[in-house]
Each structure stands twice: as structure tokens, then as C-alpha cells.
Ligand SMILES: Nc1ncnc2c1ncn2[C@@H]1O[C@H](COP(=O)(O)OP(=O)(O)OP(=O)(O)O)[C@@H](O)[C@H]1O
């Protein structure tokens with residue numbers, strides 16, 4: 001893997017392991033993401049999706065292996081990576097307007113702060129309009145509905161124009177209608193900005209509908225290490241193309257087929273496929289196995 | 305006024321049957337009324353009871369009326385036996401004493417004792433609580449934010465906050481003197497550590513996501529402290545002051561009782577020497593009123609400046 005190639009990728013992980021003490025959560029992850037990709041991430045509860053997100057964010061450090069964001073090691077969260085959580089993204093003591101504007105205030109120098117208050121306000125208003133909440137600019141978060149709160153949170157992240165926008169189950173608490181509404185909204189944003197998006201969700205339909213690439217993490221696989229509790233790996237990785245799908249696609253048989261396949265490969269504890277058999281069809285996906293793992297894996301495949 | 309037109313009834317049925325009808329009617333009305341009363345009573349004592357505004361006020365008055373009634377009853381009884389009883393003075397006895405205390409100027413010191421005592425006590429209390437607030441705010445915030453401050457000071461604060469402040473009262477008085485410094489120090493030592501500990505917990509209760517979010521928006525450490533953490537801790541801090549005003553009063557009263565030349569508690573303990581209940585009870589009432597007013601003001605500040613906090617708390 002040449003250094004030049006790595007730099008083309010926004011996220012690059014090689015043999016990355018994340019463990020909390022003896023508890024290995026992410027096991028030997030090989031993962032790279034091209035610029036402008038909409039990556040949706042699924043996997044059983046507790047498999048380490050949020051952990052992966054925290055690592056990319058820089059909130060935590062991986063235990064071993066390589067992890068580069070934009071070709072650089074990262075140590076702290078910063079403005080190049082925005083985040084929308086399921087809850088607590090908004091500051092409860094600020095109005096919607098102030099919540100969107102605060103990033104501008106944080107990054108302005110003292111002198112700018114005096115001059116650019118108005119321009120920041122205008123810019124914040126532009127983003128509030130974009131998410132359709134210009135009338136609620138003066139409301140505090142608790143006066144907004146869940147869907148409106150998430151819209152403000154997205155606007156709040158967008159104003160910083162991050163390289164990567166990360167979202168951890170952002171629509172998890174919304175009703176189906178609002179959810180679909182916001183799905184269309186995030187697709188529009190993606191199309192317009194060309195941002196890389198890393199979107200964690202529990203909803204397989206949402207994942208397959210939104211993503212240009214669907215990645216499934218799972219701890220249910222076998223690599224020959226019997227009886228040993230191992231961490232999660234990427235068990236499937238599908239390329240769905242970058243063109244935006246219409247909602248009609250949700251009704252097509254191919255769509256539901258893929259959902260069933262991912263559910264089977266990633267969520268079923270009894271289905272323990274070998275590391276060799278992972279369904280990684282995305283061109284960016286790759287997997288490096290140690291010799292030992294490879295040998296054991298080959299054995300497993302044969303015995304199957 | 306009659307319910308039934310007798311003539312009419314008589315025409316249609318015999319006398320006896322009419323009476324039976326009447327009895328049945330009364331019976332059913334009675335049962336109806338009784339069951340309604342019973343239902344009301346049952347709801348009242350159940351957890352589904354939802355008192356109206358008026359009912360709330362009426363219910364709230366009940367304990368006060370009970371207290372006052374009990375007092376007046378026993379006071380009257382004692383005064384029947386001994387008209388010069390001092391233990392449970394009548395309202396008029398108290399009025400006499402209060403008049404002397406509040407209106408007249410003390411001949412020896414040439415001061416109005418009531419004003420002098422109130423100001424002295426308030427000054428000690430407010431200075432003590434202010435110092436404790438500032439100290440605990442700085443200390444608690446830094447403990448909540450910086451791991452090194454937390455590791456350095458948390459065990460110490462936990463340990464020291466367990467020491468009963470009244471137990472070290474003699475040490476404070478010996479070390480710092482019995483003048484204002486000693487009294488204020490007792491209040492400060494009495495509540496600062498507890499407030500510090502609570503503030504640290506308040507900071508830690510701010511979701512981690514908020515800090516991460518602020519970092520992704522380019523906030524510096526300092527900006528996180530004064531734009532995110534401080535404004536969110538502030539309402540909790542005001543609530544804390546409301547709670548810790550009670551122990552502050554306790555330490556003030558202890559300090560004034562033991563060594564003082566003025567102050568409301570000093571006056572109470574001076575009056576005790578002469579069994580002057582006629583003055584003690586009104587002063588206790590006065591202290592309570594001041595405390596109530598402070599509590600009320602803090603609550604209003606919270607309602608007014610931190611509406612979002614109150615709204616979220618009330619769901
Ligand atoms: N700070 C931590 N210390 C120790 N263990 C942790 C910590 N954070 C997460 N874990 C463990 O890591 C594992 C993965 O957690 P994570 O939150 O990433 O799962 P997830 O895939 O996001 O799950 P969910 O879908 O429920 O959100 C869990 O088993 C959890 O117990």
C-alpha cells in the first residue's frame with residue numbers, strides 16, 4: 001500500500017484494534033473510505049459502531065495498528081470532523097440561532113468577533129433557512145420537536161464545513177415520516193456539499209437507502225480462535241453507487257434482498273462465517289490477515 | 305314547597321303506593337348523594353387526586369392553623385392557671401416585647417437593637433455564603449473540568465467535608481478569634497466543601513457529548529468552560545445556594561450563640577437567660593421570614609434567567 005494511495009482516502013485503518021482493558025471491541029479492522037462517500041454503518045448492538053465513530057472523531061485513541069484521517073494521525077476532535085449525536089448535540093441554554101452560530105464564534109479571533117457578529121448571524125440564518133427553521137430561530141432546544149432538534153444539530157455541524165460529517169443514530173428517536181423527511185434532507189446536503197458522511201444506524205432499510213456504501217460490523221464470525229471472545233470485524237461491505245436513489249427503490253425486491261442478506265451476515269449469532277468468506281464487494285474494501293489467521297481460516301473454509 | 309303534586313298522584317294510585325314511591329325516590333337520592341360523597345372522599349385520599357388552585361391553598365393553610373391553634377390553646381390554658389406565665393406568652397405579651405425591641409432605641413448603646421441585630425446577622429451570613437460560593441465555584445468547576453485538579457483535591461475535599469464543622473468550632477475560635485472573622489470562617493468552612501463536591505458532580509453530569517460537540521465546533525478549552533460548562537452549571541449552582549442557606553444559618557446561629565455582641569441569634573440566646581419567650585418566638589419568626597424571602601428571590605432568579613433549566617426539569 002503506497003503512501004500516495006493512502007492519502008486519497010479520508011479514512012484509512014490498517015490492522016486497527018480497539019480494546020478496553022481485556023475487552024477487545026474492534027478486532028483488526030482494515031478499512032478505507034474515499035472522499036465524498038456516504039458510508040452507512042450497521043451491526044448488532046454493542047459491536048462497536050459508536051466506538052469506531054469515537055475513534056474517527058478523535059475522542060478516543062485506538063489500541064494498536066494504524067489509523068489515519070486525511071493522511072494524518074489525530075488526537076482530538078476538531079473542526080474537520082463534525083458530529084450529530086442522537087441526543088445532547090444541542091446546547092440547552094442557547095437558542096436555535098445561537099446553537100448554529102456558536103461554531104463561528106468559537107473559531108473567530110477577537111478582532112473578527114467585533115466585526116463579524118453580523119455576518120455570522122447572517123450565515124447562521126442561511127443554514128437555519130436551509131433546514132427550514134428560520135421561524136424557530138429564537139426557540140431553545142427543549143421547545144423544538146425531536147426532528148427539529150436534529151435539523152438544528154445538522155445545521156450546527158454544517159456551518160463549520162467539515163471534511164467528514166459523522167452521525168450516530170441521528171434519526172433513531174424520530175417517527176417514520178419525519179425520519180424519511182430528514183433522510184431526503186441529508187441526501188440533498190450530501191449532493192450539494194460532496195462531504196464524506198459516516199452514518200451509524202440500526203435501521204437496515206435506512207442504511208441501504210442512504211448509503212453509497214454499506215458497511216456491516218459484527219462479532220459473529222469465526223477465524224479459528226475457538227472459545228476466545230473476539231472483537232467485531234467488518235463482515236460485509238457493499239457498493240451501492242453514488243447516485244441518489246428515489247424512495248421508490250425501497251419497494252424493489254433487490255432492495256429487500258440486500259437487507260435480508262446483511263441481516264443474515266451481520267446480525268445472526270448462529271451464522272458464523274469464516275473470515276475468508278466475508279462479503280466485501282466494495283472496491284475500497286480490503287483485508288489483511290496474519291499468516292496464522294489465514295492458515296486457520298483456510299482450514300475453517302475447508303471444513304465448511 | 306312540595307315535591308309532588310298530591311292530587312295528581314292520588315288520582316292515579318292509592319295512598320300507600322304513593323308513599324312507597326316517595327320512599328323509593330328518597331332512598332335512591334340518598335344513595336346517590338352518599339355514593340358521590342364516598343367517591344369524592346375516596347379520590348381525595350387516592351394518588352389520583354388533583355387539587356384545584358383553591359384546594360391547594362386551603363390544604364396548605366391547614367398545618368399552620370393547626371400549629372397556631374394548638375399554641376393558643378395551651379397558652380390560654382397556662383394563663384388561666386398563672387396570668388404571668390412566661391413560657392407560652394400570649395400574642396399581646398409578644399407584641400409588647402416586639403414593640404420595645406423594634407421601635408425603641410437602646411439607652412446604653414444608643415442604637416435600634418432590631419436593626420442592628422438584623423444587619424449584623426445578615427452581613428455575616430451573606431459574606432460567608434458569598435465567599436463559600438466563589439470558592440466552591442472556582443474549585444468545583446476546575447475539579448469537574450481538569451483531571452489533575454480532580455485527582456489532587458477530590459479525596460481531600462471528600463475527607464474534609466465529612467468533618468462536622470461544629471466540632472472544630474473551638475479550633476476556629478481559638479485560631480481566628482471570636483470576632484467577625486471567626487464567625488464568617490465557620491460558615492465558609494461549614495458549606496464550602498459540600499458545595500464544591502456538588503458543583504463537581506454538576507459539571508460531570510453535563511453529557512460528554514456536549515464537550516465533544518463543542519470541540520468539533522472549534523472551541524478552545526477556555527471557551528468550553530465559559531460558554532458551555534459555566535452557563536449550564538449556573539442554574540444548578542443557584543439551586544445549591546438555596547439548599548445550603550439552611551446550614552449557613554445553622555452555623556451563623558451557633559457562632560452567635562457562643563460568642564457575640566450582637567446579631568439575631570445573640571438576642572435569642574440573651575433572652576433565654578431571662579426566659580423571655582415573648583421575644584424569642586418573634587425573632588425566630590423573623591429569621592424564618594428572612595430565610596423564606598431569600599429562598600423566594602433565588603427561585604425567581606432561576607425562573608427568570610434560567611427558564612430553559614426550569615422547563616426541562618419540570619418536563
Ligand atoms: N469507555 C468504555 N469502557 C469500556 N468499555 C466500553 C467503553 N465504551 C464502550 N465499551 C464497550 O464497547 C462495546 C461497544 O460499544 P459501542 O457503544 O461502540 O457499541 P455500538 O455498536 O455503538 O452499540 P449500539 O448499537 O447499542 O449503540 C460495548 O460492549 C461496550 O461495553
Ligand SMILES: [Mg+2]
Pocket residue numbers: 049050051168
Ligand atoms: Mg452506539
